[in-house]
Amino acid sequence: MDLLTFARGPGMYWAVTIFVIGVLWKLAGVILLRAKRDLSEARKPSAWTGLRAILTRSWPRRAFVHGTAFSEVLGYAFHVGFLFTLVFYLPHVLFFEDVFKGLLGVNFQRLFGVPWPYFSGGMVNFFGAVAVAALIALLVHRIVNPVKRLISNFDDYFSWLVTIAPLVTGMLTYGHVGAPYQTLIAVHLLSVELLLVWFPFGKLMHTFTVFMSRGTQGMQFERKGATL
Amino acid sequence: MKGEAMRNDDREITLGEYLAARGVSRRAFLKFACSLASLMALPPSAGVAMAEALAKAKRPSVLWFPFQECTGCTESITRSHEPTIESMIFDMISLDYQETLMAAAGHQSEAAREQAMKDNYGKYLLLIDGSVATGLEGAYSCIGGQTNLSWLTEAAKGAAAIIAIGSCASYGGIPKANPNPTGARAVSDIVKDKPIVNIPGCPPIPAVLTGVLAHFLTFGSLPELDPLGRPKAFYGETIHDRCYRRPFYDQGRFAKTFDDEGARNGWCLYELGCKGPVTYNACATIKWNAGTSFPIQSGHGCLGCSEPDFWDKGSFYRPLSVAHWGDKATLGGAAAVGVALGAAAALAARRRQDKIVKGD
Amino acid sequence: MSASDVNTEHPLELETPRFSVKKPAVRYDKQGEVPDAERVKRAMQNFVRDFGRSAAIYMESCVHCGNCAEACHFYATTNDPKYTPIWKIEPFKQAYKREYGPFAWFYRALNLKSAVTVERLEEWQELIYDSCTVCGRCSLICPMGIDIASLVSLARHGMAKAGLVPHELWAVAERGEKEGSPLGATPKVFKDRIEWLADDYEVDIPLDKAKADVLCTMSSIEIMKYPESIVATAKIMKHVGANWTFRLDGYEATNFGLLSGNADWQRDMSMKLIDAAIACGAKTLVLPECGHAYGALRWMGANLYGKPLPFRVVHIAEFMAEHVKSGKLRLKKVGKSVTFHDPCQISRRGGAIEAPREVLAALGVELREMEPTKGLNWCCGGGGGVVTIHRADALRYKVFQLKMNQIDDTGAELPVTSCSNCRQTFDDGQAHFKWDKTMNSLLEMVAHNLEGEAA
Numbered sequence A: 001m002d003l004l005t006f007a008r009g010p011g012m013y014w015a016v017t018i019f020v021i022g023v024l025w026k027l028a029g030v031i032l033l034r035a036k037r038d039l040s041e042a043r044k045p046s047a048w049t050g051l052r053a054i055l056t057r058s059w060p061r062r063a064f065v066h067g068t069a070f071s072e073v074l075g076y077a078f079h080v081g082f083l084f085t086l087v088f089y090l091p092h093v094l095f096f097e098d099v100f101k102g103l104l105g106v107n108f109q110r111l112f113g114v115p116w117p118y119f120s121g122g123m124v125n126f127f128g129a130v131a132v133a134a135l136i137a138l139l140v141h142r143i144v145n146p147v148k149r150l151i152s153n154f155d156d157y158f159s160w161l162v163t164i165a166p167l168v169t170g171m172l173t174y175g176h177v178g179a180p181y182q183t184l185i186a187v188h189l190l191s192v193e194l195l196l197v198w199f200p201f202g203k204l205m206h207t208f209t210v211f212m213s214r215g216t217q218g219m220q221f222e223r224k225g226a227t228l
Numbered sequence B: 001m002k003g004e005a006m007r008n009d010d011r012e013i014t015l016g017e018y019l020a021a022r023g024v025s026r027r028a029f030l031k032f033a034c035s036l037a038s039l040m041a042l043p044p045s046a047g048v049a050m051a052e053a054l055a056k057a058k059r060p061s062v063l064w065f066p067f068q069e070c071t072g073c074t075e076s077i078t079r080s081h082e083p084t085i086e087s088m089i090f091d092m093i094s095l096d097y098q099e100t101l102m103a104a105a106g107h108q109s110e111a112a113r114e115q116a117m118k119d120n121y122g123k124y125l126l127l128i129d130g131s132v133a134t135g136l137e138g139a140y141s142c143i144g145g146q147t148n149l150s151w152l153t154e155a156a157k158g159a160a161a162i163i164a165i166g167s168c169a170s171y172g173g174i175p176k177a178n179p180n181p182t183g184a185r186a187v188s189d190i191v192k193d194k195p196i197v198n199i200p201g202c203p204p205i206p207a208v209l210t211g212v213l214a215h216f217l218t219f220g221s222l223p224e225l226d227p228l229g230r231p232k233a234f235y236g237e238t239i240h241d242r243c244y245r246r247p248f249y250d251q252g253r254f255a256k257t258f259d260d261e262g263a264r265n266g267w268c269l270y271e272l273g274c275k276g277p278v279t280y281n282a283c284a285t286i287k288w289n290a291g292t293s294f295p296i297q298s299g300h301g302c303l304g305c306s307e308p309d310f311w312d313k314g315s316f317y318r319p320l321s322v323a324h325w326g327d328k329a330t331l332g333g334a335a336a337v338g339v340a341l342g343a344a345a346a347l348a349a350r351r352r353q354d355k356i357v358k359g360d
Numbered sequence C: 001m002s003a004s005d006v007n008t009e010h011p012l013e014l015e016t017p018r019f020s021v022k023k024p025a026v027r028y029d030k031q032g033e034v035p036d037a038e039r040v041k042r043a044m045q046n047f048v049r050d051f052g053r054s055a056a057i058y059m060e061s062c063v064h065c066g067n068c069a070e071a072c073h074f075y076a077t078t079n080d081p082k083y084t085p086i087w088k089i090e091p092f093k094q095a096y097k098r099e100y101g102p103f104a105w106f107y108r109a110l111n112l113k114s115a116v117t118v119e120r121l122e123e124w125q126e127l128i129y130d131s132c133t134v135c136g137r138c139s140l141i142c143p144m145g146i147d148i149a150s151l152v153s154l155a156r157h158g159m160a161k162a163g164l165v166p167h168e169l170w171a172v173a174e175r176g177e178k179e180g181s182p183l184g185a186t187p188k189v190f191k192d193r194i195e196w197l198a199d200d201y202e203v204d205i206p207l208d209k210a211k212a213d214v215l216c217t218m219s220s221i222e223i224m225k226y227p228e229s230i231v232a233t234a235k236i237m238k239h240v241g242a243n244w245t246f247r248l249d250g251y252e253a254t255n256f257g258l259l260s261g262n263a264d265w266q267r268d269m270s271m272k273l274i275d276a277a278i279a280c281g282a283k284t285l286v287l288p289e290c291g292h293a294y295g296a297l298r299w300m301g302a303n304l305y306g307k308p309l310p311f312r313v314v315h316i317a318e319f320m321a322e323h324v325k326s327g328k329l330r331l332k333k334v335g336k337s338v339t340f341h342d343p344c345q346i347s348r349r350g351g352a353i354e355a356p357r358e359v360l361a362a363l364g365v366e367l368r369e370m371e372p373t374k375g376l377n378w379c380c381g382g383g384g385g386v387v388t389i390h391r392a393d394a395l396r397y398k399v400f401q402l403k404m405n406q407i408d409d410t411g412a413e414l415p416v417t418s419c420s421n422c423r424q425t426f427d428d429g430q431a432h433f434k435w436d437k438t439m440n441s442l443l444e445m446v447a448h449n450l451e452g453e454a455a
Helices: A003-031 A048-056 A062-087 A090-104 A110-111 A121-144 A146-151 A154-174 A180-202 A203-224 B008-012 B015-022 B025-040 B042-058 B072-078 B085-092 B105-120 B148-156 B164-169 B207-218 B246-251 B328-358 C038-050 C053-061 C065-072 C073-078 C090-099 C104-109 C117-129 C137-142 C148-161 C168-180 C189-201 C220-225 C228-240 C255-258 C262-277 C291-299 C302-304 C316-326 C355-362 C388-411 C418-435 C442-448
Strands: B061-066 B094-098 B124-129 B157-166 B197-201 C214-216 C284-287 C311-317 C337-341 C414-417
Touching: A003 B072, A003 B328, A003 C053, A048 A203, A048 C214, A048 C262, A062 A110, A062 A121, A062 A154, A062 A180, A062 C065, A062 C284, A090 B328, A110 A203, A110 B072, A110 C262, A121 B246, A121 C053, A146 B094, A154 A203, A180 A203, A180 B042, A203 C053, B015 B025, B015 B042, B025 B207, B025 C038, B042 B157, B042 B207, B042 C038, B042 C316, B061 B148, B072 B207, B085 B124, B094 B105, B094 C414, B124 B164, B124 C228, B148 B157, B148 C255, B157 B164, B157 B207, B164 B197, B197 B207, B328 C038, B328 C104, B328 C388, C038 C117, C053 C090, C065 C073, C065 C316, C073 C388, C090 C104, C090 C148, C117 C148, C137 C168, C148 C255, C148 C262, C168 C255, C168 C316, C189 C220, C189 C228, C214 C262, C220 C228, C220 C414, C220 C418, C228 C316, C228 C442, C255 C262, C255 C291, C262 C291, C262 C302, C284 C291, C284 C316, C291 C302, C291 C311, C291 C418, C316 C442, C337 C355, C337 C388, C355 C442, C414 C442
Parallel strands: B061 B094, B061 B124, B124 B157, B157 B197, C214 C284, C284 C311, C337 C414
Antiparallel strands: none
């Protein structure tokens, strides 16, 4: 079986399967832990509004901006760039539409009335470059900044690697650079599969836990009337 | 064709004489040789050398064995609406065995074959189309009571070189598709000790065979091959890299169905499953039927037919980027497994916690 | 101060001048004669006891961005990365991943995280205690919304049970548990003080009423160092016409069980107050000017009690604000410029941000807010038990410079706060730096400006 057939076939199949098993294992394993009921008298009648912390925590308070702006801005540059390439490039869109159709049994356009938008390869490449540049800057910061250097571990560096690999290999594939196209696209798919397999076991899980931790703090603080 | 080609005495005249006898001027012949050379990315001087060599070339013995095939390759190679120089060249090899085209049949044809092999031992070219059946010791595909497999192993011994025409001969092709009931194999799976050129395609482009033969006649060797045994001159680039619709791919303009506005505007067929990016062949440049068109130009995505196992790589209409992620049932099962494992982990954690609190 | 029967290896010398110990040696304080393996075992047991869904969610979410360091006054004034807040709970997180998380089995089987050792816990003692006031700024800056401060408090549970608390903090906590007050304000001492204060100031200070609507409490810091607070409380209660009392079976609002991390002592200390309130049928329990006392009872009390409290819990600043609103607390105008230092546990962690300001508004002061203020204000550096730890003095003074600059920058005449531990920290800092500003108590300011009464 050649590399592309493997990457497009059993490689993806098992990577997605492991991804689903791992993510749900991690989430269920945390959500089903003992939750302590808070018996204190809440200051606010309902704590559910505390969930707005999920949105408000997306940017630091003014007093905190000075110390965190570098990481926040670069973090967003990476996330926006990465998401743009992932979600607005037709070859990727076709994959997600296939998943959508396979899981929900209905075509995306039929359900929502509009097709999933996508942009030209050149534009996607630009955003990919932005994401890669941001990741490199963030890695340098992680190595050079004493705080980050102290608290960083294998997970931080390996997660960085499995995140930048699909971006770089994607750009190389788009540009047909360095190897025959079949090899490039196979390597790109394999890099995505590596990311999927590593995902549940490292800090990439913050994709899901960000909602849970912000929401938890938001609700806990809301009932105390201490939301900021 | 041409029973004339079978007469022994014709084997002695050169190609140049033969063409001159049919009214092809030297100039026309030179022009042809140069265009053939440029087709193979050889310099202009090579065209002249080719013309001279071809003119003097003796017609080599060529044995064409059809194995497990559909005859499409023969159709492609010989299909011409008018006599073309290529077909004349084709005539000019001494095609000593070709079942579809030869007049003889039965014992006569067998005799012709054996004679040709004996007379030209070590020098004849073996052209194979169709895959080699190996199941039941080759019984799935026999000619005259003998298996293709035995024919191949026998004939290969005296061959100067072997040309595998079409995807079946090159890689096993459609007969090899899952579950491969006849045990179909490529020529190169059976013969290991002779130079083999693969000319894949389902069917291949006629000019490719002509070019390879011309190269052989001119230089006495086979042209430069890629890792899959294909002549680089014709299989060195992907359809995608030469496709006239490439700008649409880059701009992000794709046809979504076979008859939508995009399709009618001639937009890229990626979304309709075109395998152009991963298929090496000359379709986008040489095209078919004397440069008339090729599948993409006619509105259908490339099937990737010059690549190994193209039939087993999933639907022709599944875009390249849509890898096989599984299905609802698999993901549902995976989700259930994940939740169960997580619940088990949480339960174990709770138990541990209880034990500690109690043991306090 | 009354003698304690607590036998301590290092004598408690809270009265000795600060900085009298030159070049303190690195000290890993340990309590009890316990083998190291047993200490680790107890630490781990008590770490695991505290793991639950919220703590797990928090510990799973950290992406090592390091932003929390930017919020922490200890890091801001030293630039030492070890003070990064999430780093302070590293052994706790390590234990979580290894013993309790969804993939804990893998962590143990493949030794992806090593088991916590006693050396690691010793090394972390100063990070969990000396350099954390549980002020909660880190929790606010965290982009993932992790309540890091709460994790430090939880980590202290394990350290306390392992006997790895900085010694002075342990000693005052033990006094609190055994004598009823961390600073020697035993019931007898409290009773004595009430008597002479009532006498001296000619004010009624009810004690041990059988039934009352309002149960007032005090902190030992006030009883021993700022006894005027007792008088102030009495005056204000009288002014608003409250049916109130102190009770000797439940008056100590500080909770060094909470600060040291001894969960059992924390419960004991809170239950005294709860039982006293129930005993006198109080509808309201008023907490004094103390920061962690608010968090301890207002937010944690019911959970220790096991059911909702049958009475309201308010901070004295909230009590005053309510009565300002109802018109019962009428105040004279103070024509001075004031800046308010927000006690972390009342404001940022407690949610009572506006109450002190409503009282200041009623006092007619010109309020000049610090930068940043309210829930984002800087910590004074003395909370969380840090002010008791003498070896942390140098660090605390570095932090205090932040506060001095903040307050000086407002140009206000009077700094005011509503926590006596902050007040104590400010007094100590003022003495050390010979600063020209003295911290004031909101409670006392109100008591001095009650309309229709002498100051």
